[in-house]
Amino acid sequence: MDEHSPIPVELEELTLALLHCRSEVARLREREQLFSTLLGSVNAVLWAFDWQQQRVIYVSPAYEQIFGRSAALLLADYDEWRNCIYPDDLDYAAESLAKVLDAGAVESREYRIIRGDGQLRWLNDKCFISHQSAAGQAQIIVGIAEDITEKKRLEGELHRLATTDVLTQSSNRRHFFDCALGEFERARQFGTPLAFLLLDIDDFKQINDRYGHQMGDRVLQRLAQCGASVLRRGDLFGRIGGEEFAALFPGCEPALAGQIAERLQREVKRLGFAHQGKSFGITISQGLTSLERSDQSLDALFARADAAMYLAKRQGKNQIVRG
Numbered sequence: 001m002d003e004h005s006p007i008p009v010e011l012e013e014l015t016l017a018l019l020h021c022r023s024e025v026a027r028l029r030e031r032e033q034l035f036s037t038l039l040g041s042v043n044a045v046l047w048a049f050d051w052q053q054q055r056v057i058y059v060s061p062a063y064e065q066i067f068g069r070s071a072a073l074l075l076a077d078y079d080e081w082r083n084c085i086y087p088d089d090l091d092y093a094a095e096s097l098a099k100v101l102d103a104g105a106v107e108s109r110e111y112r113i114i115r116g117d118g119q120l121r122w123l124n125d126k127c128f129i130s131h132q133s134a135a136g137q138a139q140i141i142v143g144i145a146e147d148i149t150e151k152k153r154l155e156g157e158l159h160r161l162a163t164t165d166v167l168t169q170s171s172n173r174r175h176f177f178d179c180a181l182g183e184f185e186r187a188r189q190f191g192t193p194l195a196f197l198l199l200d201i202d203d204f205k206q207i208n209d210r211y212g213h214q215m216g217d218r219v220l221q222r223l224a225q226c227g228a229s230v231l232r233r234g235d236l237f238g239r240i241g242g243e244e245f246a247a248l249f250p251g252c253e254p255a256l257a258g259q260i261a262e263r264l265q266r267e268v269k270r271l272g273f274a275h276q277g278k279s280f281g282i283t284i285s286q287g288l289t290s291l292e293r294s295d296q297s298l299d300a301l302f303a304r305a306d307a308a309m310y311l312a313k314r315q316g317k318n319q320i321v322r323g
């Protein structure tokens with residue numbers, strides 16, 4: 001073909017199509033780059049899972065960052081994902097994933113993973129079926145697993161602040177009575193024993209006056225530690241007022257509750273405090289009562305323990321009175 005002969009129409013069309021394809025490829029590459037940047041900047045892993053083949057077919061770049069593990073290994077073997085789930089949460093994670101097959105979507109599943117470096121992370125993993133398959137076809141589940149570790153930490157901290165007495169680190173009044181109410185209802189429902197104890201430091205005002213408020217605070221802290229050390233697992237203990245504490249003993253017969261109160265009385269007497277070269281000790285007055293058939297509310301137990309404690313004060317303090 002000489003240089004003046006016209007280009008065949010087919011060739012011209014082919015050239016145009018090729019040019020168009022090239023620009024399309026460039027455009028798609030640009031978009032892919034953009035999506036990849038976007039996915040990489042989200043603190044969540046987007047994933048796709050082939051249910052029939054039990055194979056992860058896609059994970060976004062955040063996987064390596066959040067899981068601290070290789071995405072290539074995960075794509076080669078789904079057990080990589082299963083193996084990094086915190087053992088206590090494994091059944092829940094597997095069951096909630098399977099649920100998506102019936103429900104179509106599972107809005108929120110929270111479970112813990114162990115990162116490649118051993119750190120624990122909380123995930124909130126939403127998932128849904130990408131396309132409802134015809135019988136026999138692959139079912140693809142897609143999901144977004146968000147790292148909620150910091151949110152969980154803050155929630156825990158908020159809960160701790162809302163339920164704990166700042167000075168003594170024991171339960172505060174509201175939390176103590178919330179938990180006590182639950183135990184009271186359980187004891188009534190199952191007919192199990194329950195004991196309630198109130199205790200108050202004797203002449204605490206004098207301690208503040210003689211040794212200062214800071215020393216008074218120290219006394220409260222040591223008393224709370226002493227209380228916590230004497231109680232059994234499952235018992236409740238809280239600071240319910242200035243120098244007043246309460247304890248609840250679920251499943252505890254009156255005789256055993258009496259022994260615990262006596263032990264507490266002895267342990268508190270053993271506490272020693274030093275101030276400007278002088279040492280001093282403290283005593284407590286306790287009011288103890290146990291659940292009776294006629295008790296319709298926790299208040300009934302509280303009122304009896306309170307009356308018993310005030311009797312202990314009137315009778316000379318440093319003693320336990322049963323109500």
Ligand SMILES: Nc1nc2c(ncn2[C@@H]2O[C@H](COP(=O)(O)OP(=O)(O)OP(=O)(O)O)[C@@H](O)[C@H]2O)c(=O)[nH]1
Pocket residue numbers: 167200201202203204205206208212213214215216217220241242243313317
């Ligand atoms: N250091 C300190 N003192 C507190 C705190 N809360 C309450 N108090 C003090 O506890 C004292 C309680 O005094 P009172 O109610 O007279 O009781 P008491 O001196 O123990 O007398 P009895 O109960 O009859 O033995 C008051 O002086 C309060 O100021 C606290 O958080 N820290």
